Amino acid sequence: xxxxxxxxxxxxxxxxxxxxxxxxxxxxxxxxxxxxxxxxxxxxxxxxxxxxxxxxxxxxxxxxxxxxxxxxxxxxxxxxxxxxxxxxxxxxxxxxxxxxxxxxxxxxxxxxxxxxxxxxxxxxxxxxxxxxxxxxxxxxxxxxxxxxxxxxxxxxxxxxxxxxxxxxxxxxxxxxxxxxxxxxxxxxxxxxxxxxxxxxxxxxxxxxxxxxxxxxxxxxxxxxxxxxxxxxxxxxx
Amino acid sequence: xxxxxxxxxxxxxxxxxxxxxxxxxxxxxxxxxxxxxxxxxxxxxxxxxxxxxxxxxxxxxxxxxxxxxxxxxxxxxxxxxxxxxxxxxxxxxxxxxxxxxxxxxxxxxxxxxxxxxxxxxxxxxxxxxxxxxxxxxxxxxxxxxxxxxxxxxxxxxxxxxxx
Numbered sequence: 001x002x003x004x005x006x007x008x009x010x011x012x013x014x015x016x017x018x019x020x021x022x023x024x025x026x027x028x029x030x031x032x033x034x035x036x037x038x039x040x041x042x043x044x045x046x047x048x049x050x051x052x053x054x055x056x057x058x059x060x061x062x063x064x065x066x067x068x069x070x071x072x073x074x075x076x077x078x079x080x081x082x083x084x085x086x087x088x089x090x091x092x093x094x095x096x097x098x099x100x101x102x103x104x105x106x107x108x109x110x111x112x113x114x115x116x117x118x119x120x121x122x123x124x125x126x127x128x129x130x131x132x133x134x135x136x137x138x139x140x141x142x143x144x145x146x147x148x149x150x151x152x153x154x155x156x157x158x159x160x161x162x163x164x165x166x167x168x169x170x171x172x173x174x175x176x177x178x179x180x181x182x183x184x185x186x187x188x189x190x191x192x193x194x195x196x197x198x199x200x201x202x203x204x205x206x207x208x209x210x211x212x213x214x215x216x217x218x219x220x221x222x223x224x225x226x227x228x229x230x231x232x233x234x235x236x237x
Numbered sequence: 238x239x240x241x242x243x244x245x246x247x248x249x250x251x252x253x254x255x256x257x258x259x260x261x262x263x264x265x266x267x268x269x270x271x272x273x274x275x276x277x278x279x280x281x282x283x284x285x286x287x288x289x290x291x292x293x294x295x296x297x298x299x300x301x302x303x304x305x306x307x308x309x310x311x312x313x314x315x316x317x318x319x320x321x322x323x324x325x326x327x328x329x330x331x332x333x334x335x336x337x338x339x340x341x342x343x344x345x346x347x348x349x350x351x352x353x354x355x356x357x358x359x360x361x362x363x364x365x366x367x368x369x370x371x372x373x374x375x376x377x378x379x380x381x382x383x384x385x386x387x388x389x390x391x392x393x394x395x396x397x398x399x400x
Contacts, residue, residue: 151344151351152330169326169358218341226334226342232324 025222045072083138085145087179106195109187110137112201131208137204144207148179148214150221154228165227169230180215186213313396316386326357 005133006012043064046052075087086106094102117135124130134140153174170178187200206212279301284287324330333354336347344351371378372385377392384392 151333151354166324167330168324169330169354171358171359171362197267222337222342229334230329232327232330234324 042068042070045069045076047072047076049077049078083177085142086138088166089141089145089183091138092177092180093184105200108197109200109204110141111139112205113140113196116205134208140208141204144183144204144214145176145179147207147210148218149181150178150218151175152222152225153178154221154225157231164231165224165228165229166215166234179218182208182214182217189213246309313390314386317371319386325361326354327355329354382394 052061054157055064061161074080075091077211089104090099090102114135115138117133117140121130121135124133150170151165153170155168156162156163157166183200183203186203187196189199191199203212203214207214218231261348266277276283281301284301329350333347333350337343340346368385372387375391377384377388
């Protein structure tokens with residue numbers, strides 16, 4: 001990275017938050033699962049090499065030496081190319097278990113993103129402009145998901161035969177899920193000549209710049225929440 | 238013989254009619270004037286030999302108190318009314334909304350308000366989780382104003398009602 005570029009992304013305004021540092025039970029090794037084929041003593045396998053190193057450094061690895069471990073998913077790999085957010089997104093796109101197709105679509109979308117960005121970079125004149133253009137599709141994808149995350153949600157509560165849309169705080173998991181769902185839906189919209197990967201690539205680039213359908217949907221949701229703020233005061237019993 | 242509203246005969250009258258009929262025991266007269274609907278002999282009006290005050294037939298036949306359920310308090314409290322779906326962090330939400338309105342829903346300019354709102358929500362979630370765990374284990378903090386139904390049942394279970 002050149003010294004002149006202080007901020008990683010010049011176009012993107014919402015700061016990036018690491019997917020792995022989200023305060024959730026997903027990162028934890030032990031944890032109580034509601035419905036599981038395994039007894040509660042069985043721990044989740046640690047497949048990320050960084051986490052394994054951390055366990056060994058802190059000494060927790062010794063404690064977990066003789067604990068029974070659950071079977072690992074095929075998709076949880078310690079490969080350099082593995083990303084948990086991309087994995088989640090691929091699973092969401094997948095229909096009727098067709099993981100092959102889902103993965104192909106996501107990879108094609110990323111290729112398209114890279115193509116577009118490379119073209120921009122090659123046509124840019126100054127060195128600074130060239131540095132500013134991000135070509136890593138993974139970074140753009142993460143930024144797009146972050147920019148599309150809503151801050152709160154509307155929950156329908158029925159009282160006296162009327163359904164009120166009450167603004168309510170949202171959990172991290174749900175916000176990520178909603179953002180990814182909106183990206184997928186934006187990729188599935190009309191234009192029959194343009195296929196899903198190309199559309200998705202377009203949407204990812206737009207969302208990373210804080211423009212496009214996904215960000216508009218998020219802002220519309222925020223506007224509606226603000227309009228319905230009166231309902232938030234009630235104590236719904 | 239006086240008559241009730243709408244040309245109907247009162248219950249006591251009907252009772253006396255049937256008694257008269259029974260005494261006379263003539264089948265022809267019984268079939269024409271006998272009451273077709275059954276009488277509730279435990280009715281308040283029959284027991285106390287009263288008539289309804291408003292002159293109308295009672296919608297529900299009054300009956301003496303029979304006490305189907307035991308006249309005793311239960312040793313447990315139901316948790317149905319406990320789940321008050323209150324909206325947490327309303328104040329932070331409103332502050333955030335005012336910031337949104339000012340900056341035309343630009344999230345980047347309202348990052349502080351959003352952070353405080355999310356922190357409040359996270360705090361609320363952790364508190365709920367802790368309380369639920371305490372309830373499950375039956376741990377009680379002395380001096381707490383409101384106890385959950387599980388904790389109350391634990392206390393009530395110590396001093397049960399005499400059988």
